[in-house]
Amino acid sequence: MDVVDKLDILSRDAQYDLSCACSTKNPAEHRKRDKDNAWLYPVTVANGGSGIMLKTLMTNSCSNDCLYCPLRNTADSPRTGIGSDELASFFIDLAAKRHLIGLFLSSGVMGTADRTMDKLTATAEILRKKYRYRGYIHIKIIPGCSKAAIDKTLSLASAVSLNIETPGANRLARLTQSKNFDRDIIEPLKYISEQTAKGSRYAKIHKTSQFIVGASDETDREILSYTWGMYRRLNFHRLYFSAYQGGLGDPAIPGERRHRIVGEPRMQHSQLFAFPEVPSNQDILMREHRLYQSDYLFRCYGFTFDDIDFDQSGNLLFDKDPKQLWADRHPEYYPVSLSKGSKEALLRVPGLGPIFVGRIIKGRSTSIIRTLDDVRLPSHLMMKAKSYICA
Numbered sequence: 001m002d003v004v005d006k007l008d009i010l011s012r013d014a015q016y017d018l019s020c021a022c023s024t025k026n027p028a029e030h031r032k033r034d035k036d037n038a039w040l041y042p043v044t045v046a047n048g049g050s051g052i053m054l055k056t057l058m059t060n061s062c063s064n065d066c067l068y069c070p071l072r073n074t075a076d077s078p079r080t081g082i083g084s085d086e087l088a089s090f091f092i093d094l095a096a097k098r099h100l101i102g103l104f105l106s107s108g109v110m111g112t113a114d115r116t117m118d119k120l121t122a123t124a125e126i127l128r129k130k131y132r133y134r135g136y137i138h139i140k141i142i143p144g145c146s147k148a149a150i151d152k153t154l155s156l157a158s159a160v161s162l163n164i165e166t167p168g169a170n171r172l173a174r175l176t177q178s179k180n181f182d183r184d185i186i187e188p189l190k191y192i193s194e195q196t197a198k199g200s201r202y203a204k205i206h207k208t209s210q211f212i213v214g215a216s217d218e219t220d221r222e223i224l225s226y227t228w229g230m231y232r233r234l235n236f237h238r239l240y241f242s243a244y245q246g247g248l249g250d251p252a253i254p255g256e257r258r259h260r261i262v263g264e265p266r267m268q269h270s271q272l273f274a275f276p277e278v279p280s281n282q283d284i285l286m287r288e289h290r291l292y293q294s295d296y297l298f299r300c301y302g303f304t305f306d307d308i309d310f311d312q313s314g315n316l317l318f319d320k321d322p323k324q325l326w327a328d329r330h331p332e333y334y335p336v337s338l339s340k341g342s343k344e345a346l347l348r349v350p351g352l353g354p355i356f357v358g359r360i361i362k363g364r365s366t367s368i369i370r371t372l373d374d375v376r377l378p379s380h381l382m383m384k385a386k387s388y389i390c391a
Ligand code: SF4
Pocket: 062, 063, 064, 065, 066, 069, 070, 071, 072, 073, 107, 108, 109
């Protein structure tokens, strides 16, 4: 196989990892790939720059057994790998021809986590030292790797991610016997957080993580409780939610992204977990969408975990977005005055987001708001907002 053939396979399998698209505003963007060069993905990175990124695995073989993952050791799919020199030189050649925003490097586990990290960091080291590449490199941190491997990664990367996968040890234990939630995931996440704390040498490194949604019978409440903790206690920048869509779709189709179960998990791992019924494609994507909306409320609207309402089973409602639900359950909070309301109060108004709230606050410093028409909201937003505001 030449490099292009290998990348066709390796990059297709890298599509399951969303956590490199550090600041992508529209989750649907995560699923797109370049139609001519399928290893290129559109992304918006932490500094606000957007463009295309080469996203690949070093190998799509894996010694681990995560049931939700198409790379797991029991899956029957074509396997390949690429060398560090080979990948670095291909990337540099490509970057000379096309404007690339950077490189996302991940890998299946090659025997041990540290051995895999050696391969990932060797590629980054060649790029940094031999080719003097100063651009964006996102490196995946493999669960269970040593502190020394994390230190080396931080010395080379612009961004790192380590996927939490599930909200809690019991949930993960249903999906894999290879990874210990506390030892292999939570401890490294805490270490990354400490090493990148404010004022530290690596404070500028962007940190992300990802949940697989719907594979371990977890609830949205559990996922968002961990999400909140990762923002508040571990200072992670972005969390991603990847809908488990077992058996649906075709991962060979550009733009498709599927976590697939190859074979019958009940037969392979009956001792672990009776797999939940796979929800319809639309249901799981709507669930993913509601999780992203809640996450956005945490990051950009000043909401806390306690502000999110769940149904009796601990899940977000499908038929109402979480901000609208909060507004409906807190009529005492409204109407919010456009001319006097604080930024925090305005952000609680359905239909108003950070951009329009910023414009209202800027506008009212120079002119008086006498009627709702004075703020010139687009009509669809005004329709949503008008019962919750006054001049
Ligand atoms: S360790 Fe990662 S690549 Fe390997 S099976 Fe688990 S999720 Fe997939």
